[in-house]
Amino acid sequence: MTNDSLPMLHATGISKFFPGTIALDDVDLTLHRGEIHALLGENGAGKSTLIKCLTGVYRRDGGAIMLDGQTVDPTSTNHSQSLGIGTVYQEVNLLPNLTVAENLYLGRQPMRGPFVARRAMNEAARTSLKGFGIDIDPAQPLSTYSVAVQQVVAIARAVEMSGKVLILDEPTASLDLDEVKLLFSVIRQLKSRGIAIVFITHFLDQVFDLCDRATVLRNGQVVGSRVLKDVSQRDIVTLMLGRQLDTAPSAAKSAAVGAPLLQIESLGKSGMLDPFSLTIRKGEVVGLAGLLGSGRTETSKLVFGAVRADSGTMKLNGKDISVTSPRDAVAHGFALCPEDRKTEGIIGDLSVRDNIVLALQARQGWLRPIPRRKVDEIAEHYVRTLDIRLANLDVPIRLLSGGNQQKALLARWLATDPDVLILDEPTRGIDIGAHAEIIALIGRLQQDGMALLVASSEMEELVAYANRVIVLRDRKQVGELVGADITSVNIIKAIAAETRHEALQ
């Protein structure tokens, strides 16, 4: 057996226990040279724990790791880096205040005597990055470049420091289509250099586009490892969930929608969103579609008063209302689940219970506390009906998986019994199971007569539940699709009309 046929990384029997749970149970993972290997699983399946065990962030409680034929035992990220296992995280973990070159060479700068050899460092950085397909001035601060470029710099750093195994933890989560293309070309190039790459993502299309093999985790165990060209997306989803899922999650669209509830007249803010008009009826789901930065989030924030509009009026049930702050909006029966769950949604250190009753308590005013028994009742009710999975109501919400956090946030606003519910990317970054549940929930709320405004980048999702889809482009409303016209193809056509986004053709 030649050295080349030996796997680059061979982990066997990896186990990790946390108090009260088995996070990883006898997990095996094999990575070959020049292979892009997807690591899949729902949130909480054990993907991140496995990565943390491989990179030494956690000490594993059992199992062995063979790297390039040698047994290794990484004890810290630095150690695993020097062994040859590099990691790039979802949020770019570089320093925006340093230059690109400084980021690339931090801790291993070329030195002349006691001083950093700046010119040599900048030259080396320029050459290195050219090898990755980006030609930028490495003497500029990292923050002057886009997230995709920063991501490539992070990858370049990881590869140069490690060079055997590269772990990419949701690298595409905050990139748009063109940026994903750039990243993929870089990853493919690394594959041809013989590096073993682990790719973690929620986007199955990207997995099939890029990866050779996939290992699927569920509840801390490996449930299967597949060569991707032999299987379909459906097979993988079935593996991940352990059950069959309707590939097109569809909520029953109730045909009858009620009386106009919210009438928006030329609401806008200069420099942010062109004035738009929109009427939402009771029991209607209005979808907001568009590319990243097209104005989806801005629309939802304006309607909720999180950003103050500088023109336009709103009517609720035919009466003029003024919404200049989220407090006004809540008072009028609005609710908003924001896009950025971590910073604008959850209060990480508060318990799940406190997070759920937060909006209700805020509306009541702090002088009239909700009795503890009522609080428990509300929290338990939503934990049950939304199937939020947690040990108890006292756990800090930051410890929950993304899907469960999102459900708790929904519970927070449902507890206020809103008339108008605004959801901004309700299914971003959550696993497929929770995804389907949230879509089903949207359908239920609609049947109960709530008016919903949902901004989403996932067109299939909008197709599944929206009665109407507003298409945005360049911070402007450019189209509206109703009823049977709502298809992915039509949405894409509306977005792409008169623009040069060839990527979407």
Add this chain to the structure above:
Amino acid sequence: MIRSTHLPLIVTLLTFVLAYALCASQYPTMLSWRVVANLLTDNAFLGIVAVGMTFVILSGGIDLSVGSVIAFTGVFLAVILRDTSLHPLTAFALVLVITTAFGAAMGATIHYLDMPAFIVTLAGMFLARGAAYVLSTDSVSITHEFYDVLQSMYWKTASGGRFRLIGFVMVLTFIVGALVAHRTRFGQNVYALGGGAGAARLMGVPVASTTIGIYAVSGGLAGLSGIVFSLYTSAGYSLATVGVELDAIAAVVIGGTLLTGGYGFVAGSFFGILIMGLIQTYIVFDGTLSSWWTKIVIGGLLFAFILLQKGLTWASTARKKAATGFIAQS
């Protein structure tokens, strides 16, 4: 090449030049070597401590203890030289070891106990001030021939300005400080911490040793500043230099360093010190203004610089998306 990160430094420089020009237009005698020499001499101790403060603030921290450490150093030296026969140089070495170790201990507390620098150095401030009181509550004058030798060392210009030793010590501290901050690995690590401690840790920056090093530098420079202050005043007094830490922070911020860390230059703090000294000199020349006007002008300047920093942050986020260069590749 001018970057947006250089802008605060340039503004500081322009402010200084403009302020000096204004002063000189009103009092032409201010444009003399004598005034320049006095600027350096009178602000030497503040300048030295501002170098240490620049490192601390660049890393995203704060050090409130330095004023007390200067007072402690002065009293310590005065008492040692009065009560023992130690040579001043030995006493200098001893006090530098003590203050550096004191700073390092604060750095270790901040890192290992994961405490805010504000609280830890506040405790350090009380400790150092208290230690100074314990040594002596009175002003102790220093009379030692070696002090006379050091104090009489100066370089005289033709026009009568005297560049004294302590001014040179400050300038040297700034030069060494700038080299360390901008040209060494330690300096890069300081900026890295200021840019984001979490990311810095993941990138393999030795956070513990860097944090300890930063506060050790600040403590040690406060000690050096105390030595210079004792040379300047020929005395040690436990009530001296109250609030100097705030002056140092003001100088660093006027010098263009971002209070949240990560952006700034050691050279900026030098001009921050000079601007503050210039205001004081102007008030002396004027003769009718209360010296408290210094505080008001500094307060105004600080406010202006904070607004400038905020403006720059906005501007840089606004055009963040603009500049990217891809080589087309498939």
